[in-house]
Amino acid sequence: MYNENLKDVFLLEWEGLAFVFAPSEPIRVGTYSMQEDAERELYHVGLRDFSVRKAQLMEFLSA
Secondary structure, three states, X not given: OHHHHHHHHHHXXXXXXXXXXXXXXXXXXXXXXXXXXHHXXXXXXXXXXXXXXXXXXXXXXXX
């Protein structure tokens, strides 16, 4: 079910109906991770990804 939903989401993105933020790097933490360093790195990846894609997001929202 998860993989089908993922396909649907990326299809919506391809059609221009959704904007998808997905990590630009592999995620190395699990859902219930207690690894502070890994969680912090994932947080910083998210900040960097947002910084890189902010203009694209603003364009999508203004369409």
